[in-house]
Amino acid sequence: MAFNITTINVRSIKTEIRAQSVLSFLERFNSDVFLLQECGLPFLSSYRKWEDKWQHGPSIWSGSNFNKNDGVAILIKTPHVVVRGSTVVDREPVCPVRGLAIGEPTTVWRNVAHPALLNQHRDLSWMVAHEILPVRVVMHSRGMARTSACPRPGCGQEESVRHLLWECRAARDLWKEVGPLISPCLPAGEDLTPQLVLYGVGRRPIPPKAFTKLWPTLTCLKAALWSSRNLLVAKQVNTTPQAVAMVATEALGWYRRKGASTPGEGVPTTPKVPAATA
Ligand SMILES: [Zn+2]
Numbered sequence: 001m002a003f004n005i006t007t008i009n010v011r012s013i014k015t016e017i018r019a020q021s022v023l024s025f026l027e028r029f030n031s032d033v034f035l036l037q038e039c040g041l042p043f044l045s046s047y048r049k050w051e052d053k054w055q056h057g058p059s060i061w062s063g064s065n066f067n068k069n070d071g072v073a074i075l076i077k078t079p080h081v082v083v084r085g086s087t088v089v090d091r092e093p094v095c096p097v098r099g100l101a102i103g104e105p106t107t108v109w110r111n112v113a114h115p116a117l118l119n120q121h122r123d124l125s126w127m128v129a130h131e132i133l134p135v136r137v138v139m140h141s142r143g144m145a146r147t148s149a150c151p152r153p154g155c156g157q158e159e160s161v162r163h164l165l166w167e168c169r170a171a172r173d174l175w176k177e178v179g180p181l182i183s184p185c186l187p188a189g190e191d192l193t194p195q196l197v198l199y200g201v202g203r204r205p206i207p208p209k210a211f212t213k214l215w216p217t218l219t220c221l222k223a224a225l226w227s228s229r230n231l232l233v234a235k236q237v238n239t240t241p242q243a244v245a246m247v248a249t250e251a252l253g254w255y256r257r258k259g260a261s262t263p264g265e266g267v268p269t270t271p272k273v274p275a276a277t278a
Pocket residue numbers: 150151152155156157163167168169170
């Protein structure tokens with residue numbers, strides 16, 4: 001099912017007058033979903049005041065106390081999208097994910113927003129599932145990178161999301177290195193496959209308790225791998241698989257100390273990837 005989506009920078013919708021005028025302006029557009037940037041709202045536990053103003057369907061609001069320009073909102077103007085909590089759920093079958101069987105995308109989209117993940121890791125999972133993590137293939141296709149080739153020395157293959165996280169030598173070395181870290185969380189009969197690593201889809205359904213341990217572990221490793229790749233691109237610093245594993249383990253420690261994250265809760269500072277000595 002196709003939706004018309006309109007995105008607009010509203011440059012603050014904080015005051016009553018501003019909110020009224022922006023929302024009545026939007027009402028005139030023939031759009032199903034509106035994405036509002038720079039709402040200029042503070043962080044609030046409830047955005048009821050703004051939700052009530054949008055009477056064409058559900059709306060999701062956000063704000064920040066750190067930057068007065070922050071705050072994005074999603075306004076729905078179609079009965080085909082229902083909102084449960086702060087998660088937008090399409091009533092139609094979820095969009096397909098490459099390389100997965102029918103039915104599995106549901107699992108993928110659920111995993112992307114898994115409650116055990118930190119917000120920053122949900123973002124990463126979301127970009128991985130949509131194949132929009134800004135790797136070279138993605139950036140090149142948008143005219144924002146000179147080449148689509150993987151930046152790892154001696155690789156030269158196209159840097160897709162799957163290449164970065166699974167096929168590249170650096171990725172394969174990492175998954176080999178961290179085998180002992182992952183094995184205790186792998187249910188019997190499961191092993192590391194690209195579907196499991198990228199999307200959290202196992203050969204058979206993984207019991208929720210095991211998955212709550214496995215998924216953050218895989219996600220921390222993917223995040224560390226992505227950081228090491230960015231460090232290479234930005235600073236020409238090479239990292240060993242051991243160093244990447246260490247960064248992931250450090251991030252995992254935060255999960256262990258805090259337990260499952262709750263939306264809006266603070267996130268740990270991103271640990272620095274130690275430079276390789278080799
Ligand atoms: Zn590569």
